[in-house]
Amino acid sequence: MPEMTPEEWADAALRRELRGMDVPEPSPDFDQRVLSAVRGRSPLREVFLSYLRPALATASVSTVVTLLLVHWSTRPVHTVEAADVPPPATQPQRAPDTDLVERLLNSPRPTYLIFMKPDAGS
């Protein structure tokens, strides 16, 4: 068997000692204290809530979204107020051209002919 180097010897001693280390005996009520501290909380309730939590979160989000949609869809439609409409561009009203009317009425050709092409009546 090959002889161990001082380093190997040191490593082996360290390993052996670490593994063989005694652990002091814990207090007799060690487990009981842990269990009673854990028992203070109701694990079943925690489990139940943990399953319920995602459903509750989804429900609340969808409620909020629904409320927003309802609010948006029932909002008063924005009507154009009369005051908002700019007044139509005012065009200067020309006074009827009475002279022209007179001339047309007195002309020998019928009035409607003036809307016809010049060669249509001939």
Next chain:
Amino acid sequence: MTGELSRSMAVMAAPGETTDEGQEARWIVRARIGDEAAFAWLLSRYRARAIRVAIQVLHRPDEAEDAAQEAFIRAFRNIRSFRGDSRFATWFFHIVLRVCLDKKRLKRWDAEIPWDDAVDPAAPPDAGDTRVVVRALLDRLSPPMRAALILREVEGLEYEEIAHALGIPVGTVRSRLSAARARFRAMWSRIVEETDHA
């Protein structure tokens, strides 16, 4: 709920693992629904191991027992957050070490803890009994070094698992373990030489 349980069980008791781990996975599934028998089983399996790790860090048996107890309470209360991504031991030792950190009023293991509670390395112990020597030398290592050593040598955790338990990068675990061993070897050699001279 049954579906969730069987899914968790399938995740934790992967095929190919040892019977011990499979059995542990089944108890963990039961613990997740608050089964007190499962808590008792986990207590019996991890009680001594938690105290041993805590003693290495805190150096005081009474404080170590309190830390172990607190770690169990935290672990059982939050057991639903354990999803089987790592071994239960890794997850649990992370909690034990977290409690120890809190007791030492430290925030992280990252920063090397000063050698406040270490004995003067210049005064080597009497080399009469190997066990006494090794213990004395171990006491001279910093708490994070001892924690990493115990997780590696006693609990058999992989580097990645130690990194997760200590909350430090894997590279730091490697360097810390290497430094711990080197330091131990140096002190050991010095004692051996002095004993030879004597």
